[in-house]
Amino acid sequence: MSSFFSDIDPVRFDPEAKGLAFRHYDPDRMVMGKSLKDHLRFAVAYWHSFAADGSDPFGAGTFGRPWFGDTMDDARRKADAAFEMFAILGQPFFCFHDHDVRPEGGSLAENHKRLNEIADIFEGKMAETGTKLLWGTANLFTHPRFMSGGATNPDPEVFAWSASTVRACMEVTHRLNGENYVLWGGREGYESLLNTDMGQELEHYGRFLSMVVEHKHKIGFKGQILVEPKPQEPSKHQYDFDVATVYGFLKRFGLEDEVKVNVEQGHAILAGHSFEHELATARTLGILGSIDMNRNDYQSGWDTDQFPNNVPEVALAYYEVLRAGGLAPGGTNFDAKLRRQSTDPVDLIAAHVGAMDVCARGLLAAAEMIEDDALEAPRRERYAGWESDEAKQMLGSSLSDVADRAEKDDVNPAPRSGRQEIIENIVNRYL
Incomplete structure (x- = not known):
């Protein structure tokens, strides 16, 4: 065997250790x-x-x-x-x-x-x-x-x-x-x-x-x-x-x-x-x-x-x-x-x-x-409109059918916030 690492003991999980140890990696957790x-x-x-x-x-x-x-x-x-x-x-x-x-x-x-x-x-x-x-x-x-x-x-x-x-x-x-x-x-x-x-x-x-x-x-x-x-x-x-x-x-x-x-x-x-x-x-x-x-x-x-x-x-x-x-x-x-x-x-x-x-x-x-569904819940909410039958039908329609539907219903969507900063803050709570 090599003697290169001979003075180094096997590394163990020990969050309180002062020396060389794993503080977070507990392999059996x-x-x-x-x-x-x-x-x-x-x-x-x-x-x-x-x-x-x-x-x-x-x-x-x-x-x-x-x-x-x-x-x-x-x-x-x-x-x-x-x-x-x-x-x-x-x-x-x-x-x-x-x-x-x-x-x-x-x-x-x-x-x-x-x-x-x-x-x-x-x-x-x-x-x-x-x-x-x-x-x-x-x-x-x-x-x-x-x-x-x-x-x-x-x-x-x-x-x-x-x-x-x-x-x-x-x-x-x-x-x-x-x-x-x-x-x-x-x-x-x-x-x-x-x-x-x-x-x-x-x-x-x-x-x-x-x-x-x-x-x-x-x-x-x-x-x-x-x-x-x-x-x-x-x-x-x-x-x-x-x-x-x-x-x-x-x-x-x-x-x-x-x-x-x-x-x-x-x-x-x-x-x-x-x-x-x-x-x-x-x-x-x-x-x-x-x-x-x-x-x-x-x-x-x-x-x-x-x-x-x-x-x-x-x-x-x-x-x-x-x-x-x-x-x-x-x-x-x-x-x-x-x-x-x-x-x-x-x-x-x-x-x-x-x-x-x-x-x-x-x-x-x-x-x-x-x-905690911390990121997926707001992601689902952002795309929730696509869960309606009418929205799903659009994806199987022609361009003209979708355009005609928009003109008939006088579609005029308002911008919706992507809440990027709120979601970034959510991520930071877990780190």
Whole structure:
């Protein structure tokens, strides 16, 4: 086992504790018929917690973890540290890219061999600890071969490499009983339209995703296939811009019943939306699958992937999640990383503990609002006019029939208040 976290005890729920403890996240607390643990379904992101080195565009890495290196021994040390941290947090799930868990080999065959060797280690540790895999995914964006994308690359050999990589990652995810498989198109987009055939790239992207769905059924994988929307960064424009764009793409290729979305807070902000907007859109369209929880720095203007600390924002997000019926088989993955000045092992634990408490507080507030009918009652009142038979009949009529009815009855509606400030004040009472 790793000794990286050796002086840190398992974190417990203790609202009165002075040290490292959960003040709000009581995993066994029952809310709306389920435990907090089952509502939130927390997961650690392998890439940020164990692969990130603290570098940024203007400075070298600062973390210096003992498992950093390019050998399989380093990868094994990383796995030891990861499962040690999962045990300290009582984290039920984790997520990974292939690139996070194994060093790059010299060929596809070597990459797959190394991935399966690490999967052997994961399999044993998962059986021993009870930690589960929320989702796996393939990294089709870091290596230079992916500089112009994976599935949308102009080079068909990169498309083929990507297909092989995704197949290997899907099959490992299936083997480890992962509950979802995610595709994030970090470089599925363009830097310039001057050298891009957008139509051809979208067709290739659609066919690639269809192949993924076909393979899911071929191997008997029962988990969800998820696409993660993001508008930009690293590409100037990514084809999976936001939830609505992804839904249009899925409809075009007949995949709307096969694929859902993994919605990230930071990506929603980059797209010019709020997190709850993206979640409400996914809920309304029936494609909400899972969430990546983090936050952006609103002054920086880029994807900073910080741990969440805004309870009102999180509460409104989980309100939409609860309205959608919950996350399972998705979950709450902390796609968040430490700041490069936070270099100690305890910083990594404390960041997750604080984030888990923020999410618990947010979900508890959201559940209370739902149970009290605090927001839905005024919403129903605002739309009550549509409950009349005459109003419902309009929706099945022609434009001329509706217009004739308005003119015959001399309709002259007066404005009605949306009571926005009153409802905002209601929300604040629960926070």
